[in-house]
Amino acid sequence: MERQILHVDVNNAFLSWTAIDRLAHGEELDIRTIPAIIGGDEAQRKGVVLAKSTIAKQFGIKTGEPIYFARKKCPDIKVYQGDFKVYRKYSNALYQLLLEYTDQIERFSIDECFCDLTHFIRPGETLFDKAKEINKRVREELGFTVNVGVAHNKLLAKMASDFQKPDRVHTLFENEIEAKMFPLPISELFMVGRKTLPKLERLGIKTIGDLAKRDQKEMIKLFGKHGKLMWEYANGIDEEEVISKFVLPKCIGNSITLPQDIYQIEKLNEILLALSEQVSYRLRKYDLQAKVVNVQIKTSDFLVYSHQKSLDIPTSSTKEIYENAKELLLNLHKNRSVRLLGVRVDRLSEKNEMQISLFDNEKSEKQEKLDKAIDSLKERFGYNSVTRAGKMKINNIIRFKEE
DNA sequence: TCTGGGGTCCTAGGACCC
DNA sequence: TCTGGGGTCCTAGGACCC
Numbered sequence: 001m002e003r004q005i006l007h008v009d010v011n012n013a014f015l016s017w018t019a020i021d022r023l024a025h026g027e028e029l030d031i032r033t034i035p036a037i038i039g040g041d042e043a044q045r046k047g048v049v050l051a052k053s054t055i056a057k058q059f060g061i062k063t064g065e066p067i068y069f070a071r072k073k074c075p076d077i078k079v080y081q082g083d084f085k086v087y088r089k090y091s092n093a094l095y096q097l098l099l100e101y102t103d104q105i106e107r108f109s110i111d112e113c114f115c116d117l118t119h120f121i122r123p124g125e126t127l128f129d130k131a132k133e134i135n136k137r138v139r140e141e142l143g144f145t146v147n148v149g150v151a152h153n154k155l156l157a158k159m160a161s162d163f164q165k166p167d168r169v170h171t172l173f174e175n176e177i178e179a180k181m182f183p184l185p186i187s188e189l190f191m192v193g194r195k196t197l198p199k200l201e202r203l204g205i206k207t208i209g210d211l212a213k214r215d216q217k218e219m220i221k222l223f224g225k226h227g228k229l230m231w232e233y234a235n236g237i238d239e240e241e242v243i244s245k246f247v248l249p250k251c252i253g254n255s256i257t258l259p260q261d262i263y264q265i266e267k268l269n270e271i272l273l274a275l276s277e278q279v280s281y282r283l284r285k286y287d288l289q290a291k292v293v294n295v296q297i298k299t300s301d302f303l304v305y306s307h308q309k310s311l312d313i314p315t316s317s318t319k320e321i322y323e324n325a326k327e328l329l330l331n332l333h334k335n336r337s338v339r340l341l342g343v344r345v346d347r348l349s350e351k352n353e354m355q356i357s358l359f360d361n362e363k364s365e366k367q368e369k370l371d372k373a374i375d376s377l378k379e380r381f382g383y384n385s386v387t388r389a390g391k392m393k394i395n396n397i398i399r400f401k402e403e
Numbered sequence: 404t405c406t407g408g409g410g411t412c413c414t415a416g417g418a419c420c421c
Numbered sequence: 422t423c424t425g426g427g428g429t430c431c432t433a434g435g436a437c438c439c
Contacts (some may be wrong), residue, residue, distance in 0.1 A: 013439095040407055050407080067405090068405055108438090193438080196437085224414080225413065225414095249410080250412095253409070255408065256407090257406095308431085344410095
């Protein structure tokens with residue numbers, strides 16, 4: 001049976017949401033109507049463009065580039081800081097509205113959803129009608145706009161939502177692929193990134209159609225699994241289901257670009273503790289444990305190094321994760337000047353009843369009780385209310401969004 | 404020019420075992 | 422003494438996405 005899929009994509013999400021939240025708080029100016037961007041704090045060396053207004057886009061400003069570049073392109077650009085709590089609020093409002101159409105919703109990111117309406121189209125209705133209705137209702141009831149892609153699989157719905165923006169509904173059915181998708185530059189294809197683009201161009205592949213018409217075996221030979229995927233996408237082939245159920249994370253990480261480069265291991269360890277604390281806190285919130293601890297650094301010359309360690313027994317203990325991270329960092333840093341420091345845990349598994357209640361020894365039982373006590377204080381009084389990362393100055397450097 | 408932070412998945416090479 | 426091939430696990434790095 002042909003599936004009925006929508007991809008709902010919020011236009012300039014971070015900027016639009018910031019705009020309407022400011023308006024809701026009495027601000028007169030709608031920042032969607034001026035050259036504006038949402039960006040990180042330049043003083044903290046996080047000065048990249050996270051979202052841009054339609055007018056800012058017309059100046060050639062791109063998401064992900066330094067704010068410094070954006071100013072060169074448009075000296076009058078206004079820069080605003082975003083707020084994740086605000087994003088989450090509007091993202092949830094959108095999700096609630098979509099739930100009126102189907103319970104088969106995959107939250108692909110904070111500002112994108114896939115919806116499967118296969119079993120929710122009544123006789124006499126079309127998928128396109130539903131898409132138009134959603135588009136209109138979001139604008140009128142929620143105050144921001146979305147693009148909606150209409151198709152029979154996720155890939156085509158996603159490609160369709162990316163066509164003309166903003167506030168539009170586009171279809172991309174099988175019989176439209178040749179006319180609507182094949183002429184697009186190959187860079188527009190989902191999963192063709194910065195590194196693959198020049199390789200494809202060197203092969204004479206300039207458009208999605210060019211790739212679609214190549215031999216699939218050739219693409220597999222050159223790019224392996226990625227080649228197979230790209231070829232299928234270029235041909236509009238995608239069998240992936242809309243996953244509506246909650247999926248546990250496969251890894252949890254926390255990293256920070258430091259306001260200044262740091263080379264002293266003692267100072268780095270203090271930050272490492274704060275990072276480990278946050279990672280293990282999130283791990284425990286999901287009732288997960290980790291088999292692998294990973295530490296990553298980025299040096300002042302933007303080289304990235306990482307070390308990881310497989311543990312004998314999975315853990316969710318702050319102390320254990322920190323101790324292992326410390327050891328990894330020691331082997332990693334070699335007096336290098338560190339720009340970014342990160343901790344990540346991998347190979348996560350669910351704690352079963354046995355593991356929650358039984359302990360190897362008294363020491364780890366005590367440790368677990370301490371973690372739990374701190375966790376519940378954090379729950380009640382906020383993440384930063386209690387911390388083992390001793391010095392408060394670290395919490396001035398690292399701002400935790402997780403509360 | 405000055406370059407975030409959160410993820411997922413894949414690959415290559417080495418260690419180790421049979 | 423000098424020799425093989427396959428499977429699994431681990432690590433480091435890199436690609437992609439939003």
